[in-house]
Amino acid sequence: MPELPEVETTRRGIAPHITGQRITDVIVRNRDLRWKLTPKLEKTLTGQTFRHVGRRAKYLLLETDSGTLILHLGMSGSLRIIEAGDPAGRHDHVDLVFANGKALRFTDPRRFGSLHWTRRDPLRHRLLSELGVEPLGYELSGSYLYERSRGRRLAIKHFIMNSHIVVGIGNIYASEALYMAGINPRRAAGRIGRQKYDLLAEVIREVLNDSISAGGTTLRDFVNGEGKPGYFRQHLNVYGRTGEPCISCRVPIREIRQGQRSTFYCPKCQK
Numbered sequence: 001m002p003e004l005p006e007v008e009t010t011r012r013g014i015a016p017h018i019t020g021q022r023i024t025d026v027i028v029r030n031r032d033l034r035w036k037l038t039p040k041l042e043k044t045l046t047g048q049t050f051r052h053v054g055r056r057a058k059y060l061l062l063e064t065d066s067g068t069l070i071l072h073l074g075m076s077g078s079l080r081i082i083e084a085g086d087p088a089g090r091h092d093h094v095d096l097v098f099a100n101g102k103a104l105r106f107t108d109p110r111r112f113g114s115l116h117w118t119r120r121d122p123l124r125h126r127l128l129s130e131l132g133v134e135p136l137g138y139e140l141s142g143s144y145l146y147e148r149s150r151g152r153r154l155a156i157k158h159f160i161m162n163s164h165i166v167v168g169i170g171n172i173y174a175s176e177a178l179y180m181a182g183i184n185p186r187r188a189a190g191r192i193g194r195q196k197y198d199l200l201a202e203v204i205r206e207v208l209n210d211s212i213s214a215g216g217t218t219l220r221d222f223v224n225g226e227g228k229p230g231y232f233r234q235h236l237n238v239y240g241r242t243g244e245p246c247i248s249c250r251v252p253i254r255e256i257r258q259g260q261r262s263t264f265y266c267p268k269c270q271k
C-alpha cells in the first residue's frame with residue numbers, strides 16, 4: 001500500500017510535469033473506484049490548468065484556478081506521466097491529457113483509490129476536515145502528543161497510528177519510530193512523559209524523511225514507459241526482523257499482534 005512517503009514522492013514526481021499544464025481531454029475508462037466518479041468530471045476538468053500540486057495526509061491536491069482535484073491512491077494506485085495515447089491496460093482507469101502531448105495516468109488494480117472535485121477549500125472537504133496534524137511539519141511536537149495523550153489508556157502504537165491525532169504513520173513507520181524512541185509499543189499513551197514525546201516527534205519526522213529521501217532516487221520512474229513507479233523500502237531496524245538480533249543490543253526482535261497488525265520491537269531497548 002502506498003504510505004505517506006510514497007504519496008509525497010509521487011507528489012514531487014508528478015508536480016514538475018503537470019504544474020502549468022492545460023488539460024485538453026479527460027479519458028475515464030472505469031468510474032467504479034472506491035467512490036463512483038462524478039459524471040461531470042470530464043466536463044469540469046477540460047480546459048483547466050493545474051497551478052499547484054499539494055498534499056494533505058495521503059491525499060494529493062491537484063489545484064486549478066477554480067477548484068481542486070482530491071486524489072487518493074488507495075491500496076494499489078499509482079500515477080505516472082505518459083505520452084498521450086499510449087495504449088491503456090485494464091487497470092488504467094483515468095488519463096488527464098495535456099496540451100503538450102503528455103498525460104497523467106491513474107492506474108489502480110484494486111480500485112480503492114478515489115478522485116473528488118471540489119470548488120471549496122479542499123481542507124474543509126469531508127474527507128480531510130477531521131484529520132490530525134501532518135507528521136513532517138513542526139505541528140507535530142512533543143507537547144502536542146503529550147497534551148493529546150493525557151488520560152488515554154490505549155497503546156502508544158495505536159495512538160500514533162490514529163489519523164485524528166497525526167496522519168500518515170502506517171504500520172511499518174510506527175514500529176520503526178517506537179524502536180528509535182525506545183518506547184515499548186504496548187505502553188499506555190497517557191503514561192508516557194513529555195521528554196519521551198519530544199524524542200518520538202523527532203524520530204517520526206526522521207523515519208518518514210529518510211524514506212522520502214530513499215524514494216527521491218526513483219523520481220525518474222514517474223516518466224518511464226514501463227509503468228510502475230519504483231516504490232522503495234528503506235533500511236528497517238525492527239520491521240519484519242522477528243528473531244533477528246537487535247542492531248543495538250543483540251537481543252532477538254520480538255513480534256506481537258496489536259489490533260490485527262504485527263508489531264516488531266526489541267524487548268530490551270524499548271521500555
Ligand SMILES: [Zn+2]
Binds near residue numbers: 269
Ligand atoms: Zn535492543
